[in-house]
Amino acid sequence: MGSSAGEVVLVTGYPRLPARRLVAHILDHEPDTQVVLVVLDKLLESARLRLAELDQPLRRRVQLLEGDAAAMDLGLSGAEYRALAATVTRIHHLAHVSYVGVERQTAEYTNIQGAVEMVELGRAADRLTRIIHHSTAHVSGDRTGIVYEHELDEGQGFYSVVHETRMKAELVMRRAMMELPISVVRPTMLVGDSVTGQADRFDGPYLLVMLVLGLPGDMAVPLPDPGDNLLDIVPVDYVVRAAHAIGLHSDAASRTFHLASHEEVSAQQVFDMIARAGGRRTRRTFIPTQLASAVLRTPGIERLVHEPRAFMQQLTCTARYNTRNTRRFLRDSGVDCPPLESYVNTWVSAVQQHLRRRRGASLAALPDDDPLL
Known part of the structure; x- marks a missing residue:
């Protein structure tokens, strides 16, 4: 050993x-x-x-x-x-x-x-x-x-x-x-990985991408409410x-x-970036949390997420995370978090590919606790 x-x-x-x-x-x-x-x-x-x-x-x-x-x-x-x-x-x-x-x-x-x-x-x-x-x-x-x-x-x-x-x-x-x-x-x-887009669980922030991709193709994507909370x-x-x-x-x-990323990025800005990367239009109205949860339960998506409500509730959370220790101990390490804008296209593309693969598979056979979902 x-x-x-x-x-x-x-x-x-x-x-x-x-x-x-x-x-x-x-x-x-x-x-x-x-x-x-x-x-x-x-x-x-x-x-x-x-x-x-x-x-x-x-x-x-x-x-x-x-x-x-x-x-x-x-x-x-x-x-x-x-x-x-x-x-x-x-x-x-x-x-x-x-x-x-x-x-x-x-x-x-x-x-x-x-x-x-x-x-x-x-x-x-x-x-x-x-x-x-x-x-x-x-x-x-x-x-x-x-x-x-x-x-x-x-x-x-x-x-x-x-x-x-x-x-x-x-x-x-x-x-x-x-x-x-x-x-x-x-x-x-x-x-997932900011370079390759690889991920092994499509939950958490990925629900935002699924929300955008799950709306009808001719529908402009409304922003989450409230849109000024920082993510x-x-x-x-x-x-x-x-x-x-x-x-x-x-x-x-x-x-x-x-x-943390140290970025001051609002939910509205994240939604805008995801929509652009997914080739979707956005409009300056808000989607209620209840409606967002309903969209995430539409056929082809609801089996890919386990409990969207908890994440949608997190979008309304206003906690901010102090990073004094991290900044101090990583100051000279050369370890920096890449900005979201630099990898959002990779992130969205990974979800699109995942959804295409899953739509052709039998999702009913997947266990709810599949650790690699």
């Missing part, structure tokens, strides 16, 4: 896109580092196929273990767990449930218990230098105004059990910061680079980082 002298990084959440991108980034930028993946049995074949895409020299530095990041000892054998605890130096914990509408029991097990197991592994790992817990800025729930990175449980309500349990997972990490070197990263609205959208490639740099920074332990 790696030599005693080299770095060994555990990554959970594989083969979802953020974990894949992170693994590739680590292998490219740390030539002496070994990577260990703990993957659910039902996702092993998909994980093997993704790893086969790597060049052989890179692939030899990855160890794939069958397990469960939320199970006791990560679902590993005693020998596997002891070997991992003896060698691991960094942990990037990305495994979580994100599809809205998930049963509470599943969300609590994966999100909260997963955090508990990472802390337990950290306590057993003599060589540990950092746990990087990948959370979300939406642990702020229904808060308004400026949200600071050090804030967490402020009595806020939540739009879904997903965000509630991810906040509670952060509480687990926050309590353990007194004894373990832990950093928490909180991306805002996450989309903060970040691509996965930026989040991966930022989380990797934070994980390597010697002074970043015991801190939380909002990974």
